[in-house]
Amino acid sequence: MTDTHDKKKMKKTITEISVLSSGSTHVVGMIVLFFILCLICFPKPAVAIERHIIIAKPFGPSTDLPDPAVGGNGWYTNEAGITETLFVLDDHMEPIPWLAQSYKNIDSLTWEIRLKQGILFHDDTPLSAEAVKASLERMTGKESPVFNKRLQALLDIQEITVKDERSLLFLTTHPNASFIYDLTSPDAGIVRLSPGNHKLYGTGPFYLKKVVPQEEMTVSRFDKYWGGKPALTGADFKIIKNPLTRMLAFESRQVDIAVNFPETDAERVTSEKGVGLHYQPTNRVCFFFVRVKDGPFSSPVVLKAVNYAIDREEIVNTVLSKIGGEVGASIFPPTLPWCNTTIKPWPYDPEKARELLTSAGAKDTDGDGILEIDGRPFIINAWTYEQRASLKPTLELIQQQIGKVGISMVIKVTQKGSPINEAMKKGRVELNLQMWNVAPNGDPDFFISNVFVKNSGSNFMGYVNPELDGLTKKGKTVFNREERKKIYDRIQSIVYEESPVIVLFYKNMVSAVHENVKNYKIHPAEKYIMTKDLYLDGS
Amino acid sequence: MGIFIVKRIITSLFVLLGASFLTYGMMMLAPGDAALEIAVARYGGEDRVDAETIDWIREQEGLSKPFIHQYARWLKHVVMLDLGRSMVDGAPVLSLIRQRFSRTLELVVAAISIALVVSLPLGILAGMKRGTWLDSLCASVSVIGVSMPNYWLGIILIVVFCVRLKLLPAFGRGDITHIILPSITLGTAMTAYTTKILRNAVIETRQSDFYTALKARGLGKRPVLFRHLMKNALIPVVTVIGIELGMLLEGAVITETVFAWPGIGELMVTAISNRDYPLIQGIVLFSATVFIVINFIVDMLYYFLDPRIRMT
Numbered sequence: 001m002t003d004t005h006d007k008k009k010m011k012k013t014i015t016e017i018s019v020l021s022s023g024s025t026h027v028v029g030m031i032v033l034f035f036i037l038c039l040i041c042f043p044k045p046a047v048a049i050e051r052h053i054i055i056a057k058p059f060g061p062s063t064d065l066p067d068p069a070v071g072g073n074g075w076y077t078n079e080a081g082i083t084e085t086l087f088v089l090d091d092h093m094e095p096i097p098w099l100a101q102s103y104k105n106i107d108s109l110t111w112e113i114r115l116k117q118g119i120l121f122h123d124d125t126p127l128s129a130e131a132v133k134a135s136l137e138r139m140t141g142k143e144s145p146v147f148n149k150r151l152q153a154l155l156d157i158q159e160i161t162v163k164d165e166r167s168l169l170f171l172t173t174h175p176n177a178s179f180i181y182d183l184t185s186p187d188a189g190i191v192r193l194s195p196g197n198h199k200l201y202g203t204g205p206f207y208l209k210k211v212v213p214q215e216e217m218t219v220s221r222f223d224k225y226w227g228g229k230p231a232l233t234g235a236d237f238k239i240i241k242n243p244l245t246r247m248l249a250f251e252s253r254q255v256d257i258a259v260n261f262p263e264t265d266a267e268r269v270t271s272e273k274g275v276g277l278h279y280q281p282t283n284r285v286c287f288f289f290v291r292v293k294d295g296p297f298s299s300p301v302v303l304k305a306v307n308y309a310i311d312r313e314e315i316v317n318t319v320l321s322k323i324g325g326e327v328g329a330s331i332f333p334p335t336l337p338w339c340n341t342t343i344k345p346w347p348y349d350p351e352k353a354r355e356l357l358t359s360a361g362a363k364d365t366d367g368d369g370i371l372e373i374d375g376r377p378f379i380i381n382a383w384t385y386e387q388r389a390s391l392k393p394t395l396e397l398i399q400q401q402i403g404k405v406g407i408s409m410v411i412k413v414t415q416k417g418s419p420i421n422e423a424m425k426k427g428r429v430e431l432n433l434q435m436w437n438v439a440p441n442g443d444p445d446f447f448i449s450n451v452f453v454k455n456s457g458s459n460f461m462g463y464v465n466p467e468l469d470g471l472t473k474k475g476k477t478v479f480n481r482e483e484r485k486k487i488y489d490r491i492q493s494i495v496y497e498e499s500p501v502i503v504l505f506y507k508n509m510v511s512a513v514h515e516n517v518k519n520y521k522i523h524p525a526e527k528y529i530m531t532k533d534l535y536l537d538g539s
Numbered sequence: 540m541g542i543f544i545v546k547r548i549i550t551s552l553f554v555l556l557g558a559s560f561l562t563y564g565m566m567m568l569a570p571g572d573a574a575l576e577i578a579v580a581r582y583g584g585e586d587r588v589d590a591e592t593i594d595w596i597r598e599q600e601g602l603s604k605p606f607i608h609q610y611a612r613w614l615k616h617v618v619m620l621d622l623g624r625s626m627v628d629g630a631p632v633l634s635l636i637r638q639r640f641s642r643t644l645e646l647v648v649a650a651i652s653i654a655l656v657v658s659l660p661l662g663i664l665a666g667m668k669r670g671t672w673l674d675s676l677c678a679s680v681s682v683i684g685v686s687m688p689n690y691w692l693g694i695i696l697i698v699v700f701c702v703r704l705k706l707l708p709a710f711g712r713g714d715i716t717h718i719i720l721p722s723i724t725l726g727t728a729m730t731a732y733t734t735k736i737l738r739n740a741v742i743e744t745r746q747s748d749f750y751t752a753l754k755a756r757g758l759g760k761r762p763v764l765f766r767h768l769m770k771n772a773l774i775p776v777v778t779v780i781g782i783e784l785g786m787l788l789e790g791a792v793i794t795e796t797v798f799a800w801p802g803i804g805e806l807m808v809t810a811i812s813n814r815d816y817p818l819i820q821g822i823v824l825f826s827a828t829v830f831i832v833i834n835f836i837v838d839m840l841y842y843f844l845d846p847r848i849r850m851t
Contacts, residue, residue: 059583062625062627062628062630062635063628063629063630070628070629071580071581071582071583071627071628071629072581072582072583073628075583149591149592149595149596150578150582150587150588150589150592153589153591153592187582213630213635213638213801214801214805215711215712215799215801216711238710238711238799239799239801240710240711240799241796241799241805242796242797242799244694244797245697245709245710245796245797245798245799248694248697248698248701248702248709248710249701249709249710249799251702252697252701252702252705252709253705254701254708254709254710415812416571416576416579416812417579417585418571418572418575418576418579418585419570419571421575421585422570422571422572422575423570434585436584436585436586437584437586437587438586440584440586440587446589447586449589450589450590456590457588457589457590457591457593458585458589458590
């Protein structure tokens with residue numbers, strides 16, 4: 001009897017518990033659902049991780065003290081947020097005052113620059129006009145032990161005068177319309193060196209902590225940065241030259257960002273959770289220098305035919321996996337405000353190419369598939385170099401494409417680009433495939449002056465056009481922006497029509513970035529990486 | 540002995556002079572403009588330099604002067620123990636070599652240690668058990684070890700241990716874990732080669748008359764193996780290690796590239812590519828000295844290991 005009673009009591013208790021638990025399950029379920037909805041509807045607050053970001057790059061300083069005056073160090077310290085320049089290029093490649101507050105073009109040779117207030121070097125010394133003068137004279141003074149010829153050739157400074165504590169006057173030797181652009185050059189970064197030149201102080205959001213030459217560079221947060229406290233505690237730049245190792249280091253999650261990522265591996269890597277791929281158009285353009293002085297390409301008709309025979313779209317879709325670049329038209333990409341947007345890419349039209357070649361007297365007389373021109377087979381030498389991964393496959397693809405219209409191409413790949421230029425000067429190469437940043441400081445003059453002007457340093461093509469020479473000369477001395485734009489628009493049209501360079505594509509910079517990296521941006525000029533807003537999200 | 544050392548030093552000086560002269564001459568004959576190469580390396584790209592800067596570098600670095608003049612100027616500084624400065628970044632050549640050589644040495648010592656730890660027991664066992672499955676296994680492993688290119692092996696090791704298993708670092712220097720994969724990569728071929736050499740040496744020694752005599756005298760297995768057989772079998776191994784040490788110090792460039800381990804091999808490749816004459820010459824001089832010193836040490840070791848050499 002007692003047993004039966006106990007059993008009933010137990011059954012009742014179990015039923016009560018089940019009812020109760022079923023009720024509470026609903027309540028708990030509702031609460032969980034509410035939280036899930038909250039999580040979906042409301043974004044999580046970002047929580048910055050207090051650790052250094054790790055960035056893998058192909059290049060870095062080769063000395064203990066990366067003095068911006070020497071070699072490419074300015075680029076490394078600028079990217080790392082150690083040094084800053086008086087002006088920087090914004091996302092649209094326009095120069096904006098940075099350490100400078102304002103500027104005035106007094107006459108064709110004189111510029112007045114006023115500095116911002118409250119800027120400190122990393123040793124807590126205030127930035128003054130005297131400090132800027134000392135820093136720039138150290139780099140541009142011919143007697144200086146770290147005289148930077150490249151920078152002086154750009155800036156052409158004759159004299160720097162301190163007007164007051166925050167104002168300077170710059171006198172140039174010749175009129176230089178690109179002066180403000182040239183001050184964005186990373187080797188014009190403003191620095192202070194400790195006595196004995198053992199330490200380097202910049203004004204950027206991060207100060208230099210350690211350099212192991214060709215291995216790594218470490219920077220730490222500068223709490224007194226004039227632009228506000230940086231979000232990151234610092235960064236470790238790891239120098240990994242081999243692109244495959246850089247990619248594997250990223251895949252093994254030992255680096256947060258891998259710069260210059262091979263685009264062909266993009267799809268495979270981004271299929272993994274938590275991995276993002278950033279790609280951004282830059283000022284880097286892939287093009288052929290064409291030997292126009294003599295040989296088959298001295299004929300404008302043949303040049304046009306080659307332009308029609310190249311399928312640029314196919315190059316972008318295959319070699320660059322659709323993300324590594326865009327089809328090119330003018331010598332200046334749309335990232336530059338100087339780009340002549342009326343110029344459109346050459347269409348792919350092999351039929352038209354064949355017609356043009358026939359009209360130029362090229363004919364396949366022996367039926368071997370290769371045209372003959374002036375009784376000789378139409379065989380051209382096209383060279384490129386292996387330092388930039390996409391060049392070789394691009395050349396191989398073009399070899400096939402122009403082979404279809406009857407032009408035979410003998411290709412050669414050298415280790416570096418400069419021997420090809422020498423060979424082209426001597427007439428041994430007709431097509432020279434290169435990839436250049438056509439406006440390292442945002443101004444169009446440098447590239448035009450160096451490449452297209454008669455007998456200029458990089459005019460390997462033997463190109464001569466008096467109109468272009470005159471316009472280039474004028475472009476240096478015209479300070480009105482609209483007038484200058486017209487000059488460079490015309491120059492771009494001439495280059496497009498006469499094709500001493502054949503533009504193929506505009507290169508995108510590709511970086512692999514883990515999802516917790518926030519505010520990472522690729523700049524078109526490839527000059528800046530570390531900003532005060534970059535951070536690692538720990539939420 | 541003293542005369543031998545003096546003779547070796549004098550010969551070595553001629554070797555160094557010849558090596559440096561030939562290298563300088565060959566670099567001069569290489570295609571391309573040295574001033575342009577230096578400008579490109581110094582400022583990070585051809586798109587950043589103009590003709591004026593290139594000409595200035597040509598004048599500053601004396602590149603417009605005749606080859607003999609340039610070589611004599613360099614030699615004059617070397618005689619005063621000054622290897623000069625890099626034309627690209629202005630760093631002192633000696634400090635660059637010292638820094639990079641120490642890194643390569645770390646890697647090479649680790650690789651040789653692995654090679655010896657593995658190859659000594661394997662080679663002896665294979666030699667002692669000639670014709671057995673163990674011998675065949677060692678022979679097969681040796682062939683595979685020698686056949687695997689360093690570039691391929693390094694990448695495979697990174698994919699397995701770093702990307703998949705996430706056990707070891709994929710690149711760079713740091714704690715002890717960083718050296719494991721590069722030293723295995725560098726040491727694998729050497730392990731295989733040394734195993735093979737040691738096996739053959741053991742077999743050869745076991746076939747010699749003194750070995751039969753020792754056994755006939757009734758000496759135990761251990762004294763015969765460690766006191767007599769090993770001492771004789773190690774002579775060719777010492778030669779091989781000596782030669783390989785020199786080759787590894789210069790030839791570690793592929794392993795260094797794969798694991799972002801900036802050693803002397805990588806420095807040499809960069810210097811040649813940049814036409815950085817003082818640096819190239821410095822490395823050549825240094826490498827030649829290393830080879831000479833290693834050969835000298837090997838000869839000395841022979842002297843102690845093989846009494847027959849002392850007799851002659």
